[in-house]
Amino acid sequence: MRKKRIGKFLYLAPRVLSILFIIFLSFFSLDIFGNNYTFWEILTGLFMHNIPSLVLLAILLISWKHELVGGIVFILAGLLYSFLTLITASMDGFQWYYFSWNLIISGPAFLIGILFFINWFKKNC
DSSP states (O other): OHHHHHHHHHHHHHHHHHHHHHHHHHHGGGGGTTSOOOHHHHHHHHHHHTHHHHHHHHHHHHHTTOHHHHHHHHHHHHHHHHHHHHHHHHHHOOOHHHHHHHHHHHHHHHHHHHHHHHHHHHHHO
């Protein structure tokens, strides 16, 4: 009985964490409000800010059944963000907050990717 709970937890953990992570990323788009933008500029800004969230949502829908896709893409997303942060740090000079940004965004992406890989491995063994 305990084994089923662990299995269900491992099945649900990357999916629930993905949803929470996507919602977290979507909160960054709220900075569009408070400026004197027109309705269409706000809509455009919200869409542009939420492109990464929409891409990750599409990946989550695919990963729900195909865990390998989620494992690969979420880890690649974490690596991409780390790489982009490194480029920014090299251009602007390293600041301590670049490390925290990287940890806050890439950390959950790596964790979700690893959990999807564990699910895929358990399913195929």
